[in-house]
Amino acid sequence: MLFDALERGDVDAVAACYAPDMTMWANFTMHETTREENLQAITAGAGLHRRRTYNDRQIHTFHDGFVAQYTCEVVAHSGAKLPLNACLVAEVHDGKIVKLMEYLDSGKFGRR
Amino acid sequence: MDQYEIRELCNDFFDAYQDGRVDVLRRLMADDCIIWHNVFGRETTRDENLEKYPDSYQGQRRRTYNDRIINTFDDGFVIQYTLNGVMKTGHKGALWICIVARCKDGKLTRIDEYMDTSKFAAWMGGPR
Numbered sequence: 001m002l003f004d005a006l007e008r009g010d011v012d013a014v015a016a017c018y019a020p021d022m023t024m025w026a027n028f029t030m031h032e033t034t035r036e037e038n039l040q041a042i043t044a045g046a047g048l049h050r051r052r053t054y055n056d057r058q059i060h061t062f063h064d065g066f067v068a069q070y071t072c073e074v075v076a077h078s079g080a081k082l083p084l085n086a087c088l089v090a091e092v093h094d095g096k097i098v099k100l101m102e103y104l105d106s107g108k109f110g111r112r
Numbered sequence: 113m114d115q116y117e118i119r120e121l122c123n124d125f126f127d128a129y130q131d132g133r134v135d136v137l138r139r140l141m142a143d144d145c146i147i148w149h150n151v152f153g154r155e156t157t158r159d160e161n162l163e164k165y166p167d168s169y170q171g172q173r174r175r176t177y178n179d180r181i182i183n184t185f186d187d188g189f190v191i192q193y194t195l196n197g198v199m200k201t202g203h204k205g206a207l208w209i210c211i212v213a214r215c216k217d218g219k220l221t222r223i224d225e226y227m228d229t230s231k232f233a234a235w236m237g238g239p240r
Contacts, residue, residue: 027208027209027210027226027227027228027231028228028230028231030208058212060185060186060188060190060212061185062183062184062185062190063183065183067183067185067190067212069212069224085150085153085226086150086226087150087190087210087212087224087226089183089190089192089210101192101210103150103192103208103209103210103226103227103228104150104226104228105150105151105226105227105228105229105230106228106229106230107151107228107229107230108229
């Protein structure tokens, strides 16, 4: 549901997946952002490229969350494609995501 | 394997990595274990990985695998950890890494590693 919403750029549907006090941490920024900051970043990021798909999803669940391994393929306005392998670990309580932790190689940003 | 056996295998593996016990690592990895790194985008075999183990320590005095958060699933685990290193220069660095592993019959059969190359210079104490 989360990844499908992200692909569609459906911020309302993404917000529906998040608990009010949800936070997100990424290994390349090293700091936590709030739910609102995360949703703003999704909105702002949507115009930066033509399309973004979350492919090759491998999802494993554990007692209070999941880990998703996937290839995020961004199609730039120029038509250039940038595949990025990423891993997202999520904590889930009462049907909502309370914490997201994202791991990827930011050194690959912008490489063609 | 139940969740306790998987968790024990995970900790044994990282303890062995930390202690430089290549013999233990070899025992904990299946013969056909595959290791994939997001940094290189390719798979290596168990023997290729262990052969390069000493090279990975080049310039480093000590490495510890700390702050381990381990979650298990049916046939594997995900571990998030801080890799703390002390270089031979005395510089201390850290990397934040996530590994997703598959296990079978008490051994690791696949390891997928995710890290950020943009942190490597700070890790080694080079130019920021």
